[in-house]
Structure formats: structure tokens, C-alpha cells
Amino acid sequence: MNTFAESDRAALAACWHPVAFADDVRETPVSAELLDEALVVYRAAGTVHVARDLCIHRGAALSKGWVEGDELVCAYHGFRFAADGRCTRIPAMPEVPISPKLCLRKYPAVEHAGLIWTCLGGEAAHPLPDWPEPTDSGYRFLHLPPQVWDASAARAIENFLDVAHFSWIHAGTFGNREIPEVMKYDVEPTPSGFRMDYPYLAANPAHSPLPEEKYIQRQMGYLLTLPFSARLAIAYEGGRRYCIFDACAPISAKRVKIFFSVAMNFDHEKPADEILGWERKVLAEDKPIVESQRPEELPLDLSEEFHLRFDRASTAYRQGLVRIGLKP
Numbered sequence: 001m002n003t004f005a006e007s008d009r010a011a012l013a014a015c016w017h018p019v020a021f022a023d024d025v026r027e028t029p030v031s032a033e034l035l036d037e038a039l040v041v042y043r044a045a046g047t048v049h050v051a052r053d054l055c056i057h058r059g060a061a062l063s064k065g066w067v068e069g070d071e072l073v074c075a076y077h078g079f080r081f082a083a084d085g086r087c088t089r090i091p092a093m094p095e096v097p098i099s100p101k102l103c104l105r106k107y108p109a110v111e112h113a114g115l116i117w118t119c120l121g122g123e124a125a126h127p128l129p130d131w132p133e134p135t136d137s138g139y140r141f142l143h144l145p146p147q148v149w150d151a152s153a154a155r156a157i158e159n160f161l162d163v164a165h166f167s168w169i170h171a172g173t174f175g176n177r178e179i180p181e182v183m184k185y186d187v188e189p190t191p192s193g194f195r196m197d198y199p200y201l202a203a204n205p206a207h208s209p210l211p212e213e214k215y216i217q218r219q220m221g222y223l224l225t226l227p228f229s230a231r232l233a234i235a236y237e238g239g240r241r242y243c244i245f246d247a248c249a250p251i252s253a254k255r256v257k258i259f260f261s262v263a264m265n266f267d268h269e270k271p272a273d274e275i276l277g278w279e280r281k282v283l284a285e286d287k288p289i290v291e292s293q294r295p296e297e298l299p300l301d302l303s304e305e306f307h308l309r310f311d312r313a314s315t316a317y318r319q320g321l322v323r324i325g326l327k328p
């Protein structure tokens with residue numbers, strides 16, 4: 001079922017989207033979903049592949065199959081598919097020439113920043129996010145299991161870029177209820193989105209991973225890569241840098257898979273559960289609110305919701321989505 005307007009789907013098909021964390025993709029094929037399409041993601045002879053999760057013989061899901069050498073084997077009748085998608089063997093009739101039409105629909109697959117990305121339009125018109133930290137040896141990279149939210153990818157990313165909600169939704173974690181005012185900030189356009197800096201005196205409860213003081217000053221730098229990827233780099237005193245990566249895959253117009261990861265240049269010995277447990281709590285604060293937003297799809301016509309000065313990031317985000325071809 002197509003849940004996107006045709007022109008929106010075409011615009012989004014020209015973008016890179018994440019489909020899996022790289023370390024979750026080994027030889028066993030895994031299923032993924034993107035833009036209303038079921039995908040199979042697998043690694044064969046060291047190379048990552050993305051294809052439509054459908055064997056054109058009888059429509060079985062290829063994610064139920066397995067990899068042998070550099071070929072994907074369908075579980076139903078054992079047809080084998082080469083790296084370029086062509087069927088190379090039909091075990092029930094091994095002597096008969098194989099039609100070139102018996103071919104998987106393959107998509108580009110790129111491993112970048114700890115994730116596997118694909119582009120359903122075949123050729124991406126926009127770049128991948130510029131995120132060096134996940135593969136920088138000076139940083140420790142950790143990620144949560146992907147989360148599915150009943151929300152649009154655009155609502156999820158706009159929430160990630162929203163600096164006015166900390167004191168409210170996040171009062172149970174880092175939100176400082178005593179300082180709800182939002183300072184004036186600027187949004188600086190980049191070729192693929194924008195960046196913005198925002199200082200925030202965060203609450204720092206005893207259950208936080210950095211429990212030394214009651215409040216902690218965060219110098220926060222956001223980097224948006226259209227359409228649905230954003231990094232928040234938080235600088236703490238003493239050269240400590242903590243980056244949060246929010247890469248959202250639009251499963252459908254109203255459902256998003258969130259690939260949430262962090263990279264930090266300090267506390268390499270601290271248990272991963274302590275760090276990720278904190279992030280899980282923060283996300284659990286956002287999720288019910290974002291899932292409650294109506295309409296689910298982000299209104300790109302700016303006259304449809306109220307925009308105040310502190311919503312500058314949201315208005316710039318909506319304008320950016322229009323710039324890459326989504327219809328208001």
C-alpha cells in the first residue's frame with residue numbers, strides 16, 4: 001500500500017535512508033522496510049547488499065533465505081541470486097538456461113557511520129550525513145536496538161531538533177524545569193540541511209551517566225542532514241564530547257524506524273547499559289508525545305501551525321523539506 005503522495009515518495013526515493021545498523025547485518029539476511037517497500041539486507045563475501053524482499057518466482061520473502069558464498073539463496077525453492085541480482089541456479093531444473101528477467105530488484109547499499117544506507121531511486125540526489133565520530137577510533141560507538149514509532153519521520157526529527165521541549169517532556173531526565181525560556185539562536189544553512197548551536201544548563205540527576213553535579217552546562221551543536229538525519233554534538237567541560245545520532249527511516253508516511261546511536265570520547269570503561277539506559281529513558285519521554293501529534297505528517301505549509309521565534313529550527317526544517325521536493 002502506498003501511504004505517501006506520489007511526488008513525496010519520488011523526492012524521498014532520491015535520498016539515502018538507513019535500513020540497519022552495520023553490526024546487525026552479517027551473513028544471515030535481515031528484513032527492513034522503507035517507503036512502503038519490504039527490503040532484504042545481507043552481507044555476502046564481505047559486501048553489503050540491499051534488495052527488494054521478494055523472490056519473483058513465487059513471491060517468498062528473501063529475508064527467510066540464507067547466503068552461500070557471494071549468493072543469496074531463496075528458502076522456498078532454492079533459487080540462487082548473484083551480487084548483481086541475476087538468478088544463477090534453479091535447483092529443480094539445473095540444465096535449463098535462466099531468463100535474465102529472473103532477477104532481484106537491487107538497490108545501492110553503503111556502509112557509513114555505523115549504519116547501512118540505501119536509496120530506492122537508484123541514484124541519490126543528496127549526500128549522506130557527514131558523521132565521522134562513529135568510525136573514529138578516539139570515540140566509543142554504541143547504539144540502541146532500532147525503535148519503531150507510530151509517527152512520521154519528519155515529526156521525529158523535528159522533535160530531535162526542538163530545544164524548547166527539554167524543560168517539559170524531559171523534566172525526568174536532563175530537562176531543567178527552572179529555565180523554560182529559550183535563548184535566541186541562529187540557524188546556519190548548509191548545502192544539505194543546517195547547523196545550529198545552543199547552550200543549555202541541563203538538569204543532571206543522580207541517575208544520569210555524569211552524576212557529578214546537580215546541573216551541567218551543555219554546549220550543543222546540531223547538524224541536520226535532510227531529510228531525516230541529525231547529529232547533536234554535546235561538549236562538556238574538559239574536552240569531553242558526546243554525540244547523539246538520530247537517523248530515521250520512513251517505513252511509511254506515519255511510521256518511522258529510529259536508528260539511535262551515540263559516540264563519546266571519554267568514559268570508555270563505563271558500562272554500555274548505563275549510557276544506553278539513560279538514552280532509552282530520554283527517548284521514552286519523547287515517544288508518547290511525538291506519537292500523539294496530529295496530523296501525523298508534518299505540515300509543510302507554515303500557515304498550518306503556530307511558529308514562534310524559538311521554533312526557528314522547526315520552520316527551517318520544514319522549509320528544507322520543501323526545498324528537496326516535498327510538497328507543502
Ligand code: FES
Pocket residue numbers: 055056057058059060074075076077078079
Ligand atoms: S519463491 Fe523463491 S525460489 Fe521459489
Ligand SMILES: [Fe+2]
Pocket residue numbers: 159160165169170282286
Ligand atoms: Fe526530546
